[in-house]
Amino acid sequence: MDLTPRAAFTEPHRIGLLILSLALFLLVIELVRRRRFKERYALLWIGASAGGLAVGVFPGIIVWIARVTHVQFLTVFFATAFLFLLGLVLSFSMVISRLADENRVLAQDLALLEHRVKRLEDGHDQPSGGE
């Protein structure tokens, strides 16, 4: 292997990664169990922890990527984590935008319906007031 010893993927690295991934996996499962997480978002995190476990069990994966891309294995880790988080934040921005739109429509319709209910209660029925 053409990597320097300092940059190698050592046994402590492996064990640390396995423990972290397992902890993440259990945390996500627990959060879903307590209904704090929607399954669709949990899937992302389960995927992430599965990736960590896979690398921990088969360290050859990351060594291979490091060799093919000519970067140190640590950089591979960070790049992967960074891209994952970037994708996650982008998807959250999309989700928030959609929620904001839905929220606006709900607030508007609530206000209009409230007004209409009040009119009906006051006895002003409007024949033209339909949808």
Next chain:
Amino acid sequence: MARMLVIIPAYNEEETIAQVIETIRCDAPGCDVLVVDDGSSDGTPDVVMKTGGADLVRLPFNLGIGGAMQTGYKYALRHGYDIAVQCDADGQHPPARIPDLARYVEEGVADLLIGSRYVADTAYAPSLTRRIGKSLMSRLVDALIGGGITDTTSGFRAANRKVVALFARDYPDDYPEAEALIMLHKNGLKAAEMPVDMLPRQGGHTSIRPIHAAYYMVKVGLAILVHMLRKGAA
């Protein structure tokens, strides 16, 4: 006789709103008045109720000017109004000109008629930064859609049924005026403007601060770009 609705979006305007409603009842007597309270924390809704001269729709929380204005357009659509006029709650827009705006729309001069601060010799004199920002924006909009609208940011406008239906379906969130013009253009609707002498604010304070001006330029610029990149209508 066309049924007309004046839409006044109001956010913490308790000082001026009663006067504005009163003036509209006097100067544009044929119009119904709707105040959309945008989650005010002051006494705006109570003041409106006390005047007895306007319908009041209360949003449960603050949506911003675009969301409040769209609520008014949805109301106009659901209640079958022929013409909807936007008017500010701070007293800058002279209600005496509402009948003129509405008449031009009724006559079919345009689908949307804007009361403009720049046409001809109005006495409007905004600050320098605002003038630069608004002039840049107007040029950008004009370059994209043509039609020679000089005051793309004026919120004093009258809309016919087609525009009401469009805006009820889709309306920009904040600083909506310029973007709304692009939407009209893409939907094959026509905007025109007439000169209107604006009044000084009667009270309250402007919602546009210098820091917002920069955000305004970037946000509206981006929104317009995106509209241009989208295919088809709206």
